[in-house]
Amino acid sequence: MQIETELEKSFGDFGALIGAWGGEKATEPALADSRTQLTWREVAQLTARIGAQLQRDDLQPGQAVAILGTSNIQYALVYLAAIRAGGCAAPLTTSAAPAQLAAMLKDSGAMHLFVDATKLADLKGVALGDIKIIMLDHAVGDHLTLNDWMAEEGTAFAAVTPAATDPFNIIYSSGTTGTPKGIIHSHGMRWHQMAGGFKSIYSHDTRSLVSTPLYSNTTLAVFLPTICHGGFARIMEKFDALAYLGHAQTDKTTHTMLVPVQYQRLLAHADFGNYDLSSFIVKFCTSAPFSVELKADVLKRWPGGLVEIYGMTEGGVVCMLQAHHHPHKLHTVGQPVTGHELIVLDEDDNRLPAGSKGVLTGRSPTMTSGYKNQPEKTREMEWRDADGNVWLKTGDIGIVDEDGFVSIVGRAKDMIISGGFNIYPKDLEELLEQQPEVTEAAVVGMPSEAWGETPVGFVRLRNESSSPDVILERVNGQLGKTQRISVLYSIDEMPRSHIGKLLKTDLRALAAEKRIGRQIRT
Structure with missing residues (x-):
């Protein structure tokens, strides 16, 4: 395979590229985590062995291969091998409840579950059906480890050439109630995201630092193009600001994907300025609102370009803001690509x-x-x-x-309809965050007998002695009567998902606990 020619095609075979890079860059590093580093030859060989065993187990074309656990090299190998073997990778959300996970497994149609011991313990007592369990870390009971389960070295691996419409992966949405929806991405969709025009962004010299979970499309938006183009990816099991900075300096990281709260923690770290981050070519951000002030701080203090990506896991439209080229547009999420x-x-x-x-x-x-x-x-x-x-x-x-x-x-579903008027929480949140006492704000709608719904606010304060009531009176004085916030609460931390999304469902539950659901706004 002529790799560079393949990457220029409108559609190509991602699985075949893994084998091709195994020959082209045999001794060069491909994957690393806190315990292990693998060359491209090793990645090609190990994914072939896992793929061969999946085929021995009668994996059907397009069938899901479920993965559940902490992000690491083992996790990544199974993900890549599932695709090489003609299956469909199905990374499961670790934050989901056991019953939700069982429902996801059933929904996916997977016959294999690759899982670590911690998550398997969480599933104890949950009916998983007739599914083969393979351990990603150490053996538990009769369940083999990945290393013991995979086919022996030299086992013939049947390459599978996908069609553009074949499923590549299923990403389960971060639903907070019921069973998350399984979002199917085709090989054609993923190829368009990974190859072609991305040659101007990624290359075989790319060195990515992955610090969000591999079950998230946020992470895959950088991880998959890095692999596709024969680069190197370091996978962090858990984000830690100091460890991240150390890896970025040592690895000479060129690409990364971070969510806003991670940018906040890195820039706030006392040692941020002591690390050499000059190798960065581009830093991406997605999944949560990225404030103008934070974008400006990243541009000022962190070398390399900054690109905000706006879009859905489901696809549709994707917008990009190249913040380093459009510093006067930091209040936007950019233009459609x-x-x-x-x-x-x-x-x-x-x-x-x-x-x-x-x-x-x-x-x-x-x-x-x-x-x-x-x-x-x-x-x-x-x-x-x-x-x-x-x-x-x-x-x-x-x-x-x-x-x-x-x-x-x-968000349309977050819009508050109070007394027949539409209230956009973001307008209220921005005004709250302009107050000198406030670090972060969130507003949700709660039921009201008088108005149908009423806005309820939550803030993180810079100083514990600050009074939410004083802030509320000042803010409501700047709002129209139909927009006024009924009550404002101080909160130590905003509830967020593993990839930094604000969980407004949790805030509504907290508001209900505080018995404010029937409060009437003045």
Whole structure:
């Protein structure tokens, strides 16, 4: 295989590239974690052995291979091997409840579960059905470790050439209630994300630092292109600011993906300025709101470009803000990337004229094949134009400026309807965060007999002696009567997912515990 030629194609075989890089860069490093480092030859050989055993076990084309545990080399090898063997990688969310995990396994149709001992213990007593369990760390009971289970060296591995429509992976959404939806990505979608135009961003010299979980599409957005282009990826089992800085300096890291809270912790670390980060070419950020002030601080203090990515795991439209090229647009999430189209819809799915505020809706070559086993949920997300083209609704409310840059106003499902008026929590959060006492703010809607819903605020304060009531009075004095916040609470930490998303469901539950659900706003 001529690798460079393959990467120029509109569609190619990702699994075959792993074997090709194993020959091209045999002795060069490919993967590392806190305990192990593997060369490209070793990655090619080990994924072939895992793939061969999956095929021996009668893995069917496109069948899911479930993975659950801490991100490390073993995890990454199984993910890559599942794809090489003709299967579909199904990384499961570690933060999900045991019953949710069991439901995900059933939904995925996996016949294998690769799991570490900690997560297996969490599943004790949960019916998992007829599934083969292989341990990612050490043996538990009769369950073999990955090293003992995989095929012996030299076992013939049957290469599988995928079609563009074949499933590449299933990413389960970070649902907070019920069973998360399984978002199917095809080989064609992933290839478009990894190869082609990304040659200007990634190369065989790329050295990525991966510090978010491999079950997250956030992580895969950098991990997969790095592997595709024959680079090197260090996988951190758990994010730690000082360890991250040490790896970045020692490895001469060129690429990374971080969520906003990680940028905050790194820049706030007392030793940040003592590390050499001059090798960075580009730093990415996604998954959560990225404040103007934090973007500006990253640009000022951290070498290399800064790119914010806005989009859904389901695909549709992707926007990118190259912050280092557009420092006057830091309040936006950038423009739709080449080949992506964006429109705005109203609450009744009618298309709105340019400059209107509404639900961001897009189409592109990178769109999910749908939610696994949930066609009705897939249809809820879709919008069809007069020509029958499918567009995907993001659920975000935004506006596009005269230069084509997109600003996010809030989530449609988070919008508060109080007394018949629409209230966007982000407007209130931004005003709260302008107060000198406030470090971070969040606003949610709670039931109100008088108004239907009423805004309730939570803040992290810079000083414990600050009074939420004083802040509330000042802020409400700057708001219209229909927008006023009914009550404001101080909170030590905002509840967040493993990839930094604010969990407003948890805040609503906390508000209910504080018995404010029926409070009437003045």
